[in-house]
Amino acid sequence: MTTPLLRVERLEARYGPVRVLHGIALNVYEKEIVVVLGANGAGKTTVLRSISGMVETSGLIEIGGESIKKLNPSEIVRRGVAHVPQGRGTFPELTVEENLKVGAFIRNDKDINNDIETCYESYPVLYERKTQAAGSLSGGEQQMLAVSRALMSRPKLLLMDEPSLGLAPQIVEDLFARFVTMNQNQGTTMLIVEQNAQLALDIAGRAYVLESGEITLEGQAEELAKDDAIRRAYLGA
């Protein structure tokens, strides 16, 4: 098998004395959409924050076969990992356009403006509001902006922390459909943590279930969607 784009082994993470992750392992291969399901407090956010270098960890985290464990967040972004944090990942006081420019902070090439244009083409609403403060956008628009901001760094791997949180169901569906398009057209690799199992399993190739800091189940998304335990716990069936 090929080297995974993201390889995590024996990952443990702690906040002070409290251990949140107890040795988890997961892989994300190029062009995949992988989802991590879990309830509140299972450690989903911590998984992503560990990969981005925002929490202290032990174990192994590799991007394209190279360890990123010793790097700080600003270096990890430069290795091609973009992270859309939970809730508002935008800069509310900055304009929409400035948000996108911050997203391209690590780049120095001439294509930045092209990429901003491309982003406006996919999200015309962002173009209409490019000079408005990001804080004035609706929740769904802010989430689109947060994702676009992350994409501006031209990441190899996009981490998304509960993108559906606090959004109306229709908006979530639209957002997830866009993730699929992005994945199919640009081949963007994504690791999404979610509570909304139904939608997440629909768009994902593979999935992991995280409970109290441990991976309890993993497999093809289609099969997990049929799993009785999952259906009871996350799909309300």
Next chain:
Amino acid sequence: MDLFLQRVFDAITNGSTYALIAVAMVLIFKATTLINFAQGEQAILGAFAVLQLWYWGIPMWGAVIIGMLFSAVLAAGLERVFIRKFDPADHLPLVIITLGLFLVINAIAAIVWRFDPQSFPQLFPSGNAFTYNNVRLTWYSIFAFGSCVLVLVVFQTLLTKTKIGLAFRAVSSNLESSRLSGIKIGPTLQFGWALAAAAGTLGASIYAANPVLQIEPSMMLRALIFSVSAAALGGLDSLWGALIGGLTIGFVQSVVVQYIPFIPNEMSLSAAVVVLLIVLTLRPSGVLGTKAVERV
């Protein structure tokens, strides 16, 4: 009428110098929501450095520019050594550190340059630009106000048109997302500290160059209170608010005290603070400050 106009001119003169120190505080507050209490002392140290360079024979404006660079480098060092290792979101240790720096820098200035007031060389042409009956508008007033506006325009441009300026505003808007966008938080804040200190040194030099004042280590104590009030009045996160705040405080200090007979001159300091209280009661985020909006 003459007296009123004269008082207004005085207000502009004082207000501009308060605004220059206030703007330095606003810059740091914007990024960290922290008030740097050592700002005034860093500024006076810078002004003393300017004086020293002038004693050594460097032309006055050259001395000011080197002094600004000196205080920028010093502030960058202070940030690196004393501020960086603390969590920017936890204010108490940082406030205590800036208070400590306030005392230490003040003492250092006193040890090196003594407490005796010394005259500070002129920065601007002397004399009056304009006289009408008994009203005099000095060149000093015009240049003090002009320098303040110039600094604001430069800061504004730097913050909105450059990459480091964008990074600085990103950090002040959302610390976590800035980190996740690859911005190095420490160096970005360090840049803010350096910039603020340079502005402060310019402000203190202009303040000390006022023909009616002399430089001494504690001259900033009084000005600091006016500057903090000015910054708060304008809205702690607004650059132009600092100018409006500075002018308002200057106005209260000279005009209100002149015309309200039961406020003696000695009370001008408290009058400024009373105005601050009134304004903040009516508009808690200051005249031009961003209203705090938090989604729950």
